Amino acid sequence: MNVSSMLNTHPEKLTIDMRVVAECVSACFECSFTCNSCADACLDEESPQELIQCIRLNMDCSDICAATGRVIGRLTHPHLTVVSMQLQACVKACQACAHECEKHAHHHEHCRICADACQRCEQACQSLLETLALNA
Amino acid sequence: MNVSSMLNTHPEKLTIDMRVVAECVSACFECSFTCNSCADACLDEESPQELIQCIRLNMDCSDICAATGRVIGRLTHPHLTVVSMQLQACVKACQACAHECEKHAHHHEHCRICADACQRCEQACQSLLETLALNA
Amino acid sequence: MNVSSMLNTHPEKLTIDMRVVAECVSACFECSFTCNSCADACLDEESPQELIQCIRLNMDCSDICAATGRVIGRLTHPHLTVVSMQLQACVKACQACAHECEKHAHHHEHCRICADACQRCEQACQSLLETLALNA
Amino acid sequence: MNVSSMLNTHPEKLTIDMRVVAECVSACFECSFTCNSCADACLDEESPQELIQCIRLNMDCSDICAATGRVIGRLTHPHLTVVSMQLQACVKACQACAHECEKHAHHHEHCRICADACQRCEQACQSLLETLALNA
16 A cells, blocks of 8 residues: 555645655554454354353454544644543554464464564554644 | 444443443444534534534544443453543543534534533543443 | 434435434444454354454454444534445445354353344435435 | 455355455455545535535445445355345445446546446456356
8 A cells, every 4th residue: 555655645735754754544444454364264163152251342442443544644733632541542553463463373374464463563553643642 | 323232232240230331332422423513513503613612522422432342242352441541631621622613502403412422421421431440 | 322412413414314424333343343242252162163254354353344334423514435335345244244144142141142233224225325325 | 455365365265266256255345445534525525516426426425335245255054045146236335336426536636446346346246146056
């Protein structure tokens, strides 16, 4: 996804580092896809009962990342408190989902990839939160 | 929407007051619909330029309420930190959107109704946060 | 959800019966919630393996109904082909999910309620499709 | 987004060409992001009134692509009729949005990029529909 080239066409010229915004948007959409597919892959494993907590967190994290990616992907008059709180909620969802997926990473490659996507997204949200705080 | 009757069929029997959960789920879905339709109605008004901030917050609030309603509507092994953080993000989005919609409530009935839906959702999320804290 | 009162505030005065639109929006949001919660309830049952097809269809139907409800809830310059195709996709998703949920309705009350929500949504989408065809 | 490596970890081994599935999922998520950001960029232009039809189609296309990407990203027991109908709805949404965005592509670079993303997504959905028909 060429997120940067799209965001750079926006008429609003924000003063923050757009590379941090683009990385966060990209990581949110990737994590939303990966969690959605990890829930579905877990469901199809031989013992889905052992993966119920993982499926549940996958579904939550997928929904929360999707909403966060859409909010961050809008640059028109962003409301800093709303944006920051949603980023913080996304950080927690990614942390929890990564923690759970890591438990199954040795048995299920989809959980290993999903834990990576959650960690990338968590870090991208943290970086954007720091960037927003410096510019506030 | 008969949210209570659906949630009461869930095999997991939680110890918290399910009426508070049901009211929160119902308010999140209603607010997501109302904000989505308010953004669209604002766009069709004669002077959409005056409503840009409102449209922006409507879209954010609609996405955040949709994700929150889906997360709260799941009762299987809820992750308290994830749930609580998303509820807090939803409170902020509803507060910001209600505040903006109220400015236009005298001219646009859709903004008046939307401000009401946001306030109902904010209160429902606050009540659920209090209930979760008491049971933690 | 008071969908009618919100839709009636829209500046665009469409010539179609707004009660049919409101019932469709309301049914889509209710079905999206119900399918999301049914997937989660199925996951928590003693034998989730028997419900994998049901969980899969619940998740698809929840996503498709959510998108359809958002599209139908917008009244500004609707694109008839886009709206009609999405309504037809929603009809198929609701039929498939209702059919699957009915198989488990005797054992799981959430599947019985979910089948009802899918049938209500299917009929509401069909009614709106007929109304749109008459006005085209 | 490394969609292929994630989809290839799924326990269900489908007989269809997974590169076609991966391209479709990737294009749906990219188009959903791009349309969401194009609506927001249009809203911030000097004359948003001239872009109302574009904003409206952007929002519909973003929602429809998001739902389609989630459905296609699930490989567990896919329901062919549901999947195919949603792909067809996505084709129509992408065609309509690309057509509208092209009208503004000379004035607004975000509309040019968005038209490209819609065309890529339309073609990816068409390719998957053809692949599914050959395997049915």
